[in-house]
Amino acid sequence: MQNSLNSICIVGGGTAGWMAATLLSTSLRGSNIKITVIESPDIETIGVGESTVPSIMDFIQACQIDLKEFIQATSASFKLGIRFDDWLTAGESYFHPFGRVGKDINGFDFYQAWLKSLADGQTTRWLDYSPNAIMAENERFMLPPQQSQNWVFSSYAHALHLDAIKVARYCRELCHKRGVTRVEATVKKVNLDDNEFIHNLELDNGTTVSSDFFIDCTGFTGLLIEKSLKVGFEDWSHFLPCNRAVTVQTEQVNNPVPYTIATAQEAGWSWKIPLQHRTGNGYVFSSQFCSDDKALDTLVNSIRGKMLNEPRIIPFVTGKRKKIWHNNCLALGLASGFLEPLESTAIHLVYKTLVHFIKHFPDNDFDANTEQIFNQKIDTDYEEIRDFIILHYCTSGRDDSDFWRWCQTMPVPESLAEKIRVFRERGQIEHIPGQFFTCDSWCSILEGMKIRPRKHHPLVAGFHSQNLANTLTKNIEDIRATVLKMPNHHEYIQTHCPVQIKL
Ligand SMILES: Cc1cc2nc3c(=O)[nH]c(=O)nc-3n(C[C@H](O)[C@H](O)[C@H](O)COP(=O)(O)OP(=O)(O)OC[C@H]3O[C@@H](n4cnc5c(N)ncnc54)[C@H](O)[C@@H]3O)c2cc1C
Numbered sequence: 001m002q003n004s005l006n007s008i009c010i011v012g013g014g015t016a017g018w019m020a021a022t023l024l025s026t027s028l029r030g031s032n033i034k035i036t037v038i039e040s041p042d043i044e045t046i047g048v049g050e051s052t053v054p055s056i057m058d059f060i061q062a063c064q065i066d067l068k069e070f071i072q073a074t075s076a077s078f079k080l081g082i083r084f085d086d087w088l089t090a091g092e093s094y095f096h097p098f099g100r101v102g103k104d105i106n107g108f109d110f111y112q113a114w115l116k117s118l119a120d121g122q123t124t125r126w127l128d129y130s131p132n133a134i135m136a137e138n139e140r141f142m143l144p145p146q147q148s149q150n151w152v153f154s155s156y157a158h159a160l161h162l163d164a165i166k167v168a169r170y171c172r173e174l175c176h177k178r179g180v181t182r183v184e185a186t187v188k189k190v191n192l193d194d195n196e197f198i199h200n201l202e203l204d205n206g207t208t209v210s211s212d213f214f215i216d217c218t219g220f221t222g223l224l225i226e227k228s229l230k231v232g233f234e235d236w237s238h239f240l241p242c243n244r245a246v247t248v249q250t251e252q253v254n255n256p257v258p259y260t261i262a263t264a265q266e267a268g269w270s271w272k273i274p275l276q277h278r279t280g281n282g283y284v285f286s287s288q289f290c291s292d293d294k295a296l297d298t299l300v301n302s303i304r305g306k307m308l309n310e311p312r313i314i315p316f317v318t319g320k321r322k323k324i325w326h327n328n329c330l331a332l333g334l335a336s337g338f339l340e341p342l343e344s345t346a347i348h349l350v351y352k353t354l355v356h357f358i359k360h361f362p363d364n365d366f367d368a369n370t371e372q373i374f375n376q377k378i379d380t381d382y383e384e385i386r387d388f389i390i391l392h393y394c395t396s397g398r399d400d401s402d403f404w405r406w407c408q409t410m411p412v413p414e415s416l417a418e419k420i421r422v423f424r425e426r427g428q429i430e431h432i433p434g435q436f437f438t439c440d441s442w443c444s445i446l447e448g449m450k451i452r453p454r455k456h457h458p459l460v461a462g463f464h465s466q467n468l469a470n471t472l473t474k475n476i477e478d479i480r481a482t483v484l485k486m487p488n489h490h491e492y493i494q495t496h497c498p499v500q501i502k503l
Pocket of ligand 1: 011012013014015016017038039040041042043044045046047048049050051052164185186187188217218219220221223245247282314316332333334335341344345346347348
């Protein structure tokens with residue numbers, strides 16, 4: 001017999017906590033499951049997390065959020081991808097675009113067709129076939145029209161740069177309207193029952209909160225999942241060298257560009273994330289190779305515009321909980337793990353975890369099998385993203401500092417080593433449905449790092465060279481013709497969704 005949950009208690013009012021409340025209040029509508037968020041007035045949120053990937057648009061849609069209202073409330077700008085400066089060698093840049101690169105030809109990945117065109121003597125760039133890259137180069141943007149026969153419109157994808165604090169605030173207001181209960185208090189003690197399930201929480205206001213299920217969104221502490229349930233942590237520091245960040249916000253100097261900039265530095269990399277009203281800056285570095293003071297100097301020297309807050313040092317350990325769902329507790333956001341922000345995937349993982357959770361939603365028998373299937377799925381997501389991030393470090397040609405010399409011989413997970421080996425041989429990337437990074441994404445980083453396969457797929461050799469050249473030329477023309485008719489990114493924002501400055 002069906003034995004449904006009656007209540008879910010979310011602990012933590014950061015981005016993860018409020019995203020969870022917003023999505024669950026939409027998905028569980030009509031179920032009579034009561035949702036409570038416990039938000040501490042005393043413990044700070046991390047407050048960074050400003051660059052996203054296209055799944056943020058799925059989150060907005062799934063939560064039935066009005067896009068224009070969300071953009072205005074969070075001061076968001078649009079993001080088409082990431083520009084990587086100085087990663088291969090100083091002075092070299094490449095772009096990792098969202099969306100498709102080229103159109104597959106006769107059932108073969110476009111990348112294979114492009115390799116064949118190079119072998120034929122063509123000299124086009126891989127990114128010439130990416131609508132996102134051409135939009136970014138020209139600082140153009142528009143939301144794709146709902147109905148269009150033009151293939152370029154259905155090939156590009158976008159995400160947002162947003163103010164993380166404002167996202168949490170926006171979601172909190174929305175949840176209030178949707179009947180989510182908010183308790184302002186700090187959890188002092190977590191009580192477990194004899195079966196290692198969370199029984200209740202003791203709050204600093206003297207009350208206790210009981211619930212059928214708990215979502216731990218308490219940030220790096222992992223108050224429920226780790227401090228109480230002790231599920232253990234899988235440490236990936238040996239694969240991901242950076243373990244600290246220094247961050248600061250600056251006044252806007254130029255109009256926001258529609259991409260994040262990630263610049264390789266002496267002991268890590270720095271980011272620039274342009275919002276509508278300001279820029280987010282940070283330097284992610286390894287404490288083994290750089291002191292906090294030196295990192296701060298590097299960051300301050302790399303920014304433009306007046307600083308809007310005191311720079312802040314954030315230490316972190318990369319890795320994930322050994323179990324992200326355990327008994328009646330799900331860990332979400334930084335409480336579940338962290339993979340450093342190079343590909344802006346943390347908020348994506350919050351959403352993906354929630355999607356898996358809703359799919360495998362428990363009832364009161366807490367079937368161990370369901371929990372296990374869920375954990376396997378989210379582990380695979382983490383490992384895929386981990387490998388993709390490591391790819392940026394282990395393929396760098398830089399040897400101009402101890403940090404980059406370490407990267408030259410760094411340990412690499414076997415899953416990634418195998419991927420690179422197969423790619424080097426004939427340019428193939430195995431993509432499993434459900435994985436976040438597409439073959440186009442992998443090829444964009446590898447091409448950016450000037451890693452080309454030894455040969456292409458044997459069957460594309462049969463493509464007629466002139467026909468192929470004509471098709472590729474037409475693709476480039478279609479993209480350019482479409483993109484150059486689009487408005488400038490800044491003008492588009494000003495016309496459609498400018499931030500409302502409160503006077
Ligand atoms: C340097 C850096 C850069 C990042 N950049 C990006 C990025 O560009 N893109 C991206 O997607 N992600 C990024 N992230 C990750 C992103 O910041 C987080 O994934 C996101 O903000 C979610 O954080 P959170 O809600 O899990 O944790 P937090 O923001 O830390 O929130 C934790 C919450 O738990 C509450 N809490 C803690 N203890 C208790 C208690 N005892 N009782 C009650 N409440 C409690 C706190 O008050 C707080 O509200 C970055 C992270 C770092 C460290």
